[in-house]
Amino acid sequence: MKIKTGIGQDSHTFDNESNKPLILGGIEFDHPHGLKGNSDADVILHSITNAISSVTGKNILGDKADELCQQGVTDSVEYLKLALKDLNDWQIEHIAISIECLTPKISPKIEQLKSNIANLSSIKIGDIGITATTGEGLSSFGKGNGIQVLTIITVSRKSAS
Ligand SMILES: [Zn+2]
Numbered sequence: 001m002k003i004k005t006g007i008g009q010d011s012h013t014f015d016n017e018s019n020k021p022l023i024l025g026g027i028e029f030d031h032p033h034g035l036k037g038n039s040d041a042d043v044i045l046h047s048i049t050n051a052i053s054s055v056t057g058k059n060i061l062g063d064k065a066d067e068l069c070q071q072g073v074t075d076s077v078e079y080l081k082l083a084l085k086d087l088n089d090w091q092i093e094h095i096a097i098s099i100e101c102l103t104p105k106i107s108p109k110i111e112q113l114k115s116n117i118a119n120l121s122s123i124k125i126g127d128i129g130i131t132a133t134t135g136e137g138l139s140s141f142g143k144g145n146g147i148q149v150l151t152i153i154t155v156s157r158k159s160a161s
Helices: 043-056 064-070 076-086 107-121
Strands: 002-015 022-024 027-029 091-100 128-133 146-157
Touching (some): 002 043, 027 107, 043 076, 043 091, 043 146, 064 076, 076 107, 107 128
Antiparallel strands (some): 091 146
């Protein structure tokens, strides 16, 4: 069995001038502001998409996602689906997600996030780990200006080629 590890990162600032909904991990959060971006700016799904791209070597965000955005496809689930397709016969073994922000409170939503991400990625809830921190307010994210997400993904394939 061959194993690969991917890393992905993404960050967005809050869009304080619009009443765009805050979508994280495909779930709408009760929050006064959404995140800035042409798409729904789902920073968690973007981070996962980037982690998958780092395994497949095929970038989705800033390339195919921009094209889709111009066609009016702003749901980040669609970008994640493209990345998942590029995995071909690679199986996802685990997804580790680290979220840094002051608001919203992530911990009450962790189980719901896990369940939705497991569903989207066709893996078990037990194969997803999510932690959240304010980082003691040291960064712009911890100060409440936006959200940063880091993702590490582990994938495996039966053949050794
Ligand atoms: Zn993004």
